[in-house]
Amino acid sequence: xxxxISLVLAGMMAMGMxxxxxxNSGGTSGEATTETSDGAxxxxxxxxxxxxxxxxxxxxxxxxxxxxxGVTFDAQFAEYNDYWNKLATASAGNALPDIVQxxxxxxxxxxxxxxxxxxxxxxxNGTIKTDNVDQTIxxxxxxxxxxYALCNGINAPAMFYNKTLLDENGITxxxxxxxxxxxxxxxxxxxxxxYKTNLAYGSDAYxxxxxxxxxxxxxxxxxxxxxxxxxxxxxxLYEDGIKExxxxxxxxFAEVTIGSVExxxxxxxxxxxxxxxxxxxxxxQYAATKSAAPEGMEIGITTWPSPDPTKSDYLKPSQFxxxxxxxxxxxxxxxVLDFITNSVECNNILLAERGxxxxxxxxxxxxxxxxxxxREVITFIDEVVTPNCSTISPPAPTAASEVYNLxxxxxxxxxxxxxxxxxxxxxxxxxxNPMMAG
Amino acid sequence: xxxxxIRKTLEKESAAGIVCTLPFTLGILLFILVPMGISLxxxxxxxxxxxxxxxxxxxxxxxxxxxxxxxxxxGVTFFYALISxxxxxxxxxxxxxxxxxxxxxxxxxxxxxxxxxxxxxxxAVSILWRxxxxxDGVVNNLLGLIGIDTRFAWLGDTRTAIWTLILLAVxxxxxxxxIFLSSLKQIPTTLYEAARVDGASRPYQFFHITLPxxxxxxxxxxxxxxxxxxxxxxxxxxxxxxxxxxxxLFYTVYMYKQSFEFxxxxxxxxxxxxxxxxxxxITWILFATKRFWVYEDGV
Numbered sequence: 001x002x003x004x005i006s007l008v009l010a011g012m013m014a015m016g017m018x019x020x021x022x023x024n025s026g027g028t029s030g031e032a033t034t035e036t037s038d039g040a041x042x043x044x045x046x047x048x049x050x051x052x053x054x055x056x057x058x059x060x061x062x063x064x065x066x067x068x069x070g071v072t073f074d075a076q077f078a079e080y081n082d083y084w085n086k087l088a089t090a091s092a093g094n095a096l097p098d099i100v101q102x103x104x105x106x107x108x109x110x111x112x113x114x115x116x117x118x119x120x121x122x123x124x125n126g127t128i129k130t131d132n133v134d135q136t137i138x139x140x141x142x143x144x145x146x147x148y149a150l151c152n153g154i155n156a157p158a159m160f161y162n163k164t165l166l167d168e169n170g171i172t173x174x175x176x177x178x179x180x181x182x183x184x185x186x187x188x189x190x191x192x193x194x195y196k197t198n199l200a201y202g203s204d205a206y207x208x209x210x211x212x213x214x215x216x217x218x219x220x221x222x223x224x225x226x227x228x229x230x231x232x233x234x235x236x237l238y239e240d241g242i243k244e245x246x247x248x249x250x251x252x253f254a255e256v257t258i259g260s261v262e263x264x265x266x267x268x269x270x271x272x273x274x275x276x277x278x279x280x281x282x283x284x285q286y287a288a289t290k291s292a293a294p295e296g297m298e299i300g301i302t303t304w305p306s307p308d309p310t311k312s313d314y315l316k317p318s319q320f321x322x323x324x325x326x327x328x329x330x331x332x333x334x335x336v337l338d339f340i341t342n343s344v345e346c347n348n349i350l351l352a353e354r355g356x357x358x359x360x361x362x363x364x365x366x367x368x369x370x371x372x373x374x375r376e377v378i379t380f381i382d383e384v385v386t387p388n389c390s391t392i393s394p395p396a397p398t399a400a401s402e403v404y405n406l407x408x409x410x411x412x413x414x415x416x417x418x419x420x421x422x423x424x425x426x427x428x429x430x431x432x433n434p435m436m437a438g
Numbered sequence: 439x440x441x442x443x444i445r446k447t448l449e450k451e452s453a454a455g456i457v458c459t460l461p462f463t464l465g466i467l468l469f470i471l472v473p474m475g476i477s478l479x480x481x482x483x484x485x486x487x488x489x490x491x492x493x494x495x496x497x498x499x500x501x502x503x504x505x506x507x508x509x510x511x512x513g514v515t516f517f518y519a520l521i522s523x524x525x526x527x528x529x530x531x532x533x534x535x536x537x538x539x540x541x542x543x544x545x546x547x548x549x550x551x552x553x554x555x556x557x558x559x560x561x562a563v564s565i566l567w568r569x570x571x572x573x574d575g576v577v578n579n580l581l582g583l584i585g586i587d588t589r590f591a592w593l594g595d596t597r598t599a600i601w602t603l604i605l606l607a608v609x610x611x612x613x614x615x616x617i618f619l620s621s622l623k624q625i626p627t628t629l630y631e632a633a634r635v636d637g638a639s640r641p642y643q644f645f646h647i648t649l650p651x652x653x654x655x656x657x658x659x660x661x662x663x664x665x666x667x668x669x670x671x672x673x674x675x676x677x678x679x680x681x682x683x684x685x686x687l688f689y690t691v692y693m694y695k696q697s698f699e700f701x702x703x704x705x706x707x708x709x710x711x712x713x714x715x716x717x718x719x720i721t722w723i724l725f726a727t728k729r730f731w732v733y734e735d736g737v
Contacts, residue, residue: 085698088487092703113488251594254681255572273589274573398486402700412683416596 041332044097046076048083050261050288053353060349064339071332080259084401091115096324098333102149103319104140105204108395110322111143117323118146122334129342132359140317148322150337153284153355155318156385157209158377160266160289161278162195163300169193175302175384176313179237182305189277190246198248198265198276199237201411202258204404206280206304208393210234213308219396219403224432231425233307238414239421248276250415261288270294280304283377284318284355290373301380303388313389315381318355356381402435481707487697491704498708508709510684511692512716518600518688519667522607527659530611531652534618548619555612563606564676568593571602593678596685603673603686614659621655622648653732661724668717689713 047057054077061073076097078086084106090096096115110116119141122128128150130138141149161173169192171185186197200206208218211234217225241247248265252274256263266279267289281289283301290299306312321340323333339346344365347357352374357363370378410424419427447453481498483491502508533551537544557563570576571592581588592598625648633643671690674680680687680695693713697706 081699085694088698088701092487109488115488249591249594250682251591252573254591254593254599254678255568258679269574271574398488398701402702405695405700409683412681416683418683 040070040072041329042072042074043099043327043329043333043336044074044076045099045336046078046083046087046097047101048078048080049101050285050292052288052291053077056350056353060340060346063346063349064336068335079257091324091326094326096326098324098327098329099336100322100324101319102141102322104317104392105396105400107141107149107320107322108143109398111146111148115325116148117325117327117330117333118148119150119323119334119337120147122337123147127331127334128338132361133341134358134360137317137358141320141322149320150322150341151317151320151358152340153318153352153357154381155316155355156283156381156389157205157280157304157313157316158283158286158380159278159280159302159304160286161300161302162266163298164296165189165193165195165277166300167298173300173302176309176388177303177305178309179305179307183237183240186241186246187244190244193277194272195275195277196248196273197241197246197278198280199241200280200304201248201250201253202408203280204400204407207234207407209304209312210306212312212314212390212393213306215311217393219393219400220436221394221397223436224403224429226429228425228429231428232422235410235414235421235424235428238411242415242417247415248274250412261285262292264289264292266299267292267294267297282316282318283381284353286377287353287371287373301376303384310388311390313385314392315385315389316392352377397436399436403432406432406435477707477710480704481711483704485704485707486701487703488701494704498705499712501705502708502712507684507687507692511687511689514600514685514687515668515670515689518604518607518670519664522604523660523663523667525604526608526611526663527614527656529608530614530659531618531656533611534615534622535648537615537619538622548616552612552616555610561672561676564672567602567606567673568677594682596682599678599682599686603670603677606673606677607667607670614663617655617659618652621652625651650733654734657724657728657732661721664720664724665717668713668720 045057045061047053049057057077058075061075065072074097077083083101087096087100091110091113100110100116102110102116119128123130123138137151137154138147140151141147166173166189169189171188171192173185174181177185189195189197211218211226211230214227214230216227216230219225238247242249252265252269256265256268261281262268264279264281265274265276269275279289286299286301293299303309303313321337323330323337327333340350341357342359342362344362347362347366348369350357351366351370352363356378357366367375406428410419410428413419414421414424480491482493482495484494484497485491537548537551554563572578573589573591573594577592578588578590590598592602629647629651630643633647638646669690670688671694674686674688674691675694678686680691689709690713693706693709696702696709
């Protein structure tokens with residue numbers, strides 16, 4: 001009997017670990033600033049990104065440490081999806097990194113919950129100089145009355161494609177393609193080469209992009225601002241794609257990390273039936289996509305397809321840097337933000353990888369050092385997107401992240417032939433609306 | 439005076455015991471009981487991680503009844519645990535029997551077969567597994583070698599994805615195997631000798647001597663592995679992320695998603711407590727059946 005009791009206890013303990021999991025998993029995430037006795041400061045600095053960004057950011061931080069002896073950095077990077085889980089956990093343990101990279105869609109959540117430091121005082125006292133920064137760009141980091149995050153570049157949705165493949169087969173791509181023109185290309189590519197199309201699988205932004213063409217905003221504050229007929233048309237793209245064969249099989253994505261540039265079917269897979277000729281991404285992923293592409297594959301850049309490209313397309317603050325309220329050294333962190341925003345040396349290392357620098361004198365100064373692809377991106381943003389775009393949708397509320405998951409699941413079910421596009425549209429509204437309201 | 443009384447207290451016999459167990463006691467308190475308490479509190483709260491929790495009573499528990507994904511995850515987890523655990527035990531027993539005879543090389547084999555269990559739960563093996571079962575992975579290539587030319591997506595098909603995870607679990611039979619091995623060795627050879635004299639065949643010996651005497655070990659393994667099976671996380675999280683269509687969505691992965699991705703941390707904590715109850719019941723059932731099949735008189 002005694003043996004049994006101890007066995008039960010051992011079992012209970014093992015289970016205890018599970019429930020303990022929930023309250024206690026913040027340990028390995030960020031740690032707040034530590035200041036040692038000799039005045040040295042260590043700042044944690046976190047971002048999501050890709051190989052190119054990781055290397056350049058680390059080099060820029062090393063430069064700061066070199067110029068400011070005593071300041072060291074603990075750099076933490078992750079893939080986009082993991083990054084947000086990690087950050088949320090860290091916030092629960094009051095252990096947010098000193099400097100966090102922020103996204104437009106998460107800014108509101110973090111700022112309104114008091115997790116970020118208001119940068120206005122630092123801007124006013126000149127710690128962060130903003131003389132050469134456009135006011136609207138500065139305002140994009142606003143929440144309520146304060147500026148909680150500093151934009152670090154301008155970005156736009158962009159579709160990358162396998163130019164080599166299309167050139168060989170005499171298929172040309174024009175900018176601002178309508179949906180019908182895009183679908184024709186998908187079919188033609190599939191017929192001629194067997195290459196399939198990845199229509200933004202796993203993206204939470206594309207559904208919004210598509211619906212904007214009908215003046216509908218998917219992630220409105222308390223509900224889904226989208227009609228059933230628009231959703232039906234959206235999910236029909238996937239239904240038809242599978243039926244006609246040109247849409248990439250969703251099983252391909254069971255094998256990769258979704259959201260990773262390096263593992264996108266455009267560059268990762270080599271055989272036509274699992275590879276895609278296009279990749280719906282953002283302009284600041286251009287350099288990483290190019291460097292991930294296999295040798296001999298030329299990558300082209302154009303806009304995302306939409307029933308009405310001008311209504312759908314937008315410029316967006318590519319991302320922000322913010323100082324967390326858990327930081328013990330916000331003053332030093334503010335100096336780092338100033339360095340990133342205004343130092344030519346620093347931006348000569350970062351080279352517009354996150355987006356075109358917001359300080360106009362800096363972006364002029366580094367322009368001659370920019371790589372070929374950075375220049376292409378700037379031209380693309382200036383000449384293709386800017387004249388043909390509308391204002392970005394308002395930032396999505398916290399509840400939206402559950403709807404992203406629902407949308408992924410519905411697309412998956414449509415692709416596997418489990419439900420029709422009409423069912424998916426209905427379910428999206430039936431299940432998504434309570435999520436947004438709750 | 440003061441020093442003396444401290445000394446006296448320390449010299450008591452119980453003091454030594456308390457001091458020696460202190461690391462463990464503190465560990466349990468700080469890293470298990472306190473977090474469990476906090477988790478229990480969160481499970482009664484509307485908590486989104488970013489802002490302070492607000493008490494809502496049993497709302498989170500009530501919500502589960504109307505949550506289809508919750509039931510889906512329960513189903514998947516039961517399927518996984520109830521199939522992978524018995525398979526793993528059978529496999530472990532077979533290998534243990536094979537490795538029972540001591541020759542010069544068995545030491546190497548025992549270590550080799552134990553290795554997967556050490557590294558089994560790790561992220562690296564999960565990533566390896568994902569590559570192995572990829573469309574252009576090792577498995578399909580091997581099938582190609584024996585003439586079955588296929589580009590089947592093992593991880594992308596709702597019928598096979600869960601089986602790749604079960605296979606991974608079965609492959610990690612090492613720790614059960616070692617436990618089996620040690621108890622197999624404790625069965626007195628005299629029993630087998632006597633049976634042989636009486637003309638009992640090998641299978642007869644196995645079913646009437648080996649198996650009955652092993653039942654306590656089988657029971658121990660079953661309980662421990664079952665608990666582990668229900669709590670499996672890494673495999674599903676890394677290899678399939680619950681895809682395709684939630685067919686490999688383990689309960690713990692769903693809990694993680696609710697807690698950190700959807701920011702329903704209160705609901706996630708409630709899920710954890712429901713799992714605790716479920717595993718508790720399963721363990722209790724196993725103990726209840728014990729007297730029907732476990733032979734405990736020993737040898």
